[in-house]
Amino acid sequence: EAQVTQNPRYLITVTGKKLTVTCSQNMNHEYMSWYRQDPGLGLRQIYYSMNVEVTDKGDVPEGYKVSRKEKRNFPLILESPSPNQTSLYFCASSPKSQGMNEQFFGPGTRLTVL
Amino acid sequence: EDQVTQSPEALRLQEGESSSLNCSYTVSGLRGLFWYRQDPGKGPEFLFTLYSAGEEKEKERLKATLTKKESFLHITAPKPEDSATYLCAPPLWLIFGAGTRLAVHP
Numbered sequence: 001e002a003q004v005t006q007n008p009r010y011l012i013t014v015t016g017k018k019l020t021v022t023c024s025q026n027m028n029h030e031y032m033s034w035y036r037q038d039p040g041l042g043l044r045q046i047y048y049s050m051n052v053e054v055t056d057k058g059d060v061p062e063g064y065k066v067s068r069k070e071k072r073n074f075p076l077i078l079e080s081p082s083p084n085q086t087s088l089y090f091c092a093s094s095p096k097s098q099g100m101n102e103q104f105f106g107p108g109t110r111l112t113v114l
Numbered sequence: 115e116d117q118v119t120q121s122p123e124a125l126r127l128q129e130g131e132s133s134s135l136n137c138s139y140t141v142s143g144l145r146g147l148f149w150y151r152q153d154p155g156k157g158p159e160f161l162f163t164l165y166s167a168g169e170e171k172e173k174e175r176l177k178a179t180l181t182k183k184e185s186f187l188h189i190t191a192p193k194p195e196d197s198a199t200y201l202c203a204p205p206l207w208l209i210f211g212a213g214t215r216l217a218v219h220p
Contacts, residue, residue: 004157035210040212041212042118042120042201042209042210042212042213043201043203043209043210044208044209045208045209058208090157090158092157100146100148100163100165100205102148102160103148103158104160105157105158107155107156107157108155108156108157
């Protein structure tokens with residue numbers, strides 16, 4: 001089944017404790033991205049990647065890191081999480097980075113930073 | 115600053131009561147728009163791509179239209195299973211609208 005998977009689905013952590021949220025897609029998509037979703041603010045893009053070893057900042061990149069060493073994986077790293085990073089996070093992928101292609105979203109990771 | 119505004123924030127309809135959702139954006143120099151549906155606890159699911167002003171797309175009870183500055187999602191004779199949050203996004207995917215929460219009651 002074609003899908004985007006994220007792990008963990010739920011995570012409660014404390015301020016300053018480094019964490020990684022994994023994202024994997026099995027559709028051989030070039031483009032992958034991370035979003036956070038907060039009530040009343042909609043989805044905001046954190047980082048995106050147009051292909052392996054190519055990443056760039058989205059709308060709200062501060063406090064986050066990403067890497068794209070393999071085409072299928074795009075982990076999101078929070079080196080020193082803070083309470084304002086408590087949010088619902090989505091990973092997404094798309095066949096191409098150019099043009100009007102739809103994105104496929106993962107099931108989400110709900111992160112709470114105490 | 116680029117902005118995407120959706121209205122209303124929430125909409126309650128009776129089954130069979132048609133209505134429209136609005137999406138307007140101020141992202142300059144871009145054409146086209148995406149519509150997504152999001153069910154509680156799940157990731158957004160793609161509905162439509164509108165490429166240019168004047169274009170229309172239909173899927174079951176949903177019809178999306180696009181002008182130069184805004185888009186409408188028309189829902190005709192909705193059913194309870196249409197209850198969800200509907201999101202719009204301009205090209206480049208940097209931002210999505212906050213969405214319209216639709217509740218359709220029997």
